[in-house]
Amino acid sequence: MAKAVTLETREQRAKLRPHHEPYWRSVGRGLAIGYRKGPANAEWYVRRYADGQYVKSTLGQPDDRVPADGELVLTWSQVLKKALTDEIQTAIVAKRLSVIELLPLYMDHRRGKSRSDSSVSLDECKLRNHVIPKFGDEQVANLTAEDLSRWRDSIVATALGKCATDDETDRREAQRRAQATADRVWRIFKAMLNYGYRTGRVVSDNAWRRIDAYRGVDKPRDRFLSVEECRRLINACPLDFRALVRGAMLTGLRYGEMTRLKVADYVDGVLIVAAGKGKARRLPLTSEGVEFFDEVTAGKPGDALVFTHADGEAWGQGAQFRRIGAACTAAKIVPRATFHTLRHTYGSLLVNKGGSLHIISKALGHADTRMTQRVYAHLQESVMRKELEKAMPRIGKRIPGKVTRIDRARAKRTVRA
Secondary structure (H helix, E strand, O other), rough: OOOOOHHHHHHHHOOOOOOOOOOOEEEEEEEEEEEEEOOOEEEEEEEEEEEEEEEEEEEEEEEEOOOOOOEEEEEEEHHHHHHHHHHHHHHHHHHOOEHHHHHHHHHHHHHHHHOOOHHHHHHHHHHHHHHHHOOOOOHHOOOOHHHHHHHHHHHHHHHHHHHOOOOOHHHHHHHHHHHHHHHHHHHHHHHHHHHHHOOOOOOHHHHHHHOOOOOOOOOOOOOOHHHHHHHHHHHOOHHHHHHHHHHHHHHHHOHHHHOEEEEHHHHHOOEEOOOOOOOOOOOOOOOHHHHHHHHHHHHOOOOOOHHHHHHHEEEEEEEEHHHHHHHHHHOOOOOOOHHHHHHHHHHHHHHHOOOOHHHHHHHHOOHHHHHHHHHHHHHOOOOHHHHHHHHOOOOOOHHHOOOOOOOHHHHHHHOOO
């Protein structure tokens, strides 16, 4: 960082050499004005220090070559006044900003950058259900780490209160699930608060920066259906929903990706999946998948949706929950599957058939193989055991005289008898 210098006049600034970092001049506690001189032009900067880090932003251009206009081109006195005024205004706005006032600002930001409207709407729903009733009218500047921790713990306590079981193992699993749910809501809330801090609407992030996630609760879902369960589930679905379910089993697409598919997205046995929550990708189909998509797209125009209700209406957000639950009940599938289970089933069946993590990752639209490895690593162990059993020859017989391992379950049954 360049040392502090005098920047008040054009003559003083003209003596400075061009530099990629600004020359800084302190003008108050935690506040400095910077002058960055490039080969062809220059800029004014302001730097604020808060909670252990610097926040830097531009203020305009200096009047080195053109007269100042008070807005885009500023003299030293003008840039000093603007920096001090902005500092006061930022502190006032940040002090008065409530959580419910920050929410629409953050959601507009999310919608501008997100490729999936459904995920943004779902996050907003979680914030309105869990955060706004507790902190809606609270000023962000008044939030404390203790209040935030108690609120997150209350989500866990509420979920556990609905768990009626005396089994210790079941209760520990229920607690893990409740903590994982609370953490997911907390991550969304924290992202909103961080947005307010990054954009200067909140002065400090000290309260929520000190709160860590629950440890060891983020466990990947390991539920998937067997081939027999897949067939039973398909047969238990109404015709329009049956097509959606079978398509998800054959492609591993998410519900949103399935319901957005158009006929033109199916070309020569390949699905062109637009970017949403996952990456945009081309998904080659199996022979069964080709037969299925040939059937469901036959006679439809290219701009038509592949999957619709029986009356031709598009599938809406959340329409799958009740239907998949009813189908599981009718098919006697326990524990009940969700629509996301179909995606997990697709990946699991590929792993069990010896598919590589790289190919499965590309098919599912994961950013890289780390997510695939995390979710499907336990299934790879059984595939690996089969391959080792095929490849590894037996190298000897059981050593005579050695004690045979006791089958404890059989021994207990013998004793009871």
